[in-house]
Amino acid sequence: MAWDRERTQEIIENNRHLDGAALPILHALQQEFGYVDREAVPMVAQALNLSRAEVHGVVSFYHDFREAPPGQHVLKLCRAEACQSMGADALADTARDRLRIGWHETTPDGRVTLEPVFCLGLCACAPAAMLDDKVVGALDERRLTALIGEAQAS
Secondary structure (H helix, E strand, O other), rough: OOOOOOHHHHHHHHOOOOOOOOOHHHHHHHHOOOOOOOOOHHHHHHOOOOOOOOOOOOOOOOOOOOOOOOOOEEEEEEEHHHHHHHOHHHHHHHHHOOOOOOOEEOOOOOOOEEEOOOOOOHHOOOOOEEEOOEEEEEOOOOHHHHHHHHHHHO
């Protein structure tokens, strides 16, 4: 769904009463729109009597928040220590090279967004990745290439 000022205001109003409301509001915005639009930051700040910098700080601190719409598919590669020890750094290089994008970027055709994630809970089958909601363990270059191909094809 495209960002909408009125819907954003509804989400803020529905959640502003919660303790520590900034995170629930930002999560609800991300769930609704796929990202937290820059224009939402001052709206959240005003509603919660926070500075824009405080709200922006929350958005930029947490890796799960996006500041731009994601691609049609989101490929997350685990960056935690167990995955790194099993070759995740080389796989990350492969993904960035094949997609020709960096972390938190989307391919020019809008199909794939590449994001780091700091644990998918598959440490015993490291390295791991997640394409949309599909988790893949024991990732190697062949399986990664297949995931990328799957994302690019649809």
